[in-house]
Amino acid sequence: MPGCTGSPEEQFYGSVTVGERGQIVIPAEARRQLNINTGDKLLxxxxxxxxxxxxxxxxxxxxxxxxxxxxxxxxxxxAGEESEDE
Known part of the structure; x- marks a missing residue:
């Protein structure tokens, strides 16, 4: 996926803690680099x-x-081209 290149160190943004309601906070650096903004829907x-x-x-x-x-x-x-050659 876009943004999935580089070394593991370049892709590691830190750790998060799951709150009582199951929420996490995405680290600010990750949000900036991946252009994640308030209200964005994520899968x-x-x-x-x-x-x-x-x-x-x-x-x-x-x-x-x-x-x-x-x-x-x-x-x-x-595959189609190879089967035509046979």
């Missing part, structure tokens, strides 16, 4: 193989899915 996605969570904007998720679909389309085209 909360659980990782199927771990106890981790991913937060991302709907737009960033759309861009990620669009990139995946481009890869699928290229793979389908290549």
């Amino acid at each position: 909360v996605i659980g990782h199927p193989a771990s106890n981790g969570l991913l937060l991302c904007s709907i737009e960033a998720f759309r861009e990620f899915i669009a990139g995946l679909m481009e890869g699928v389309n290229r793979a389908e085209q290549k």
Whole structure:
């Protein structure tokens, strides 16, 4: 997803504490760098193989899915071209 490049140190913004109502505060540096503003809607996605969570904007998720679909389309085209060559 956008913003998911660089070393782990560049992507680590600190830790947060879950409050009584289940709320967390996203560190200010992360909000600035990722352009997260008051009122923005974020998706909360659980990782199927771990106890981790991913937060991302709907737009960033759309861009990620669009990139995946481009890869699928290229793979389908290549597979079609290879089967025509046989």
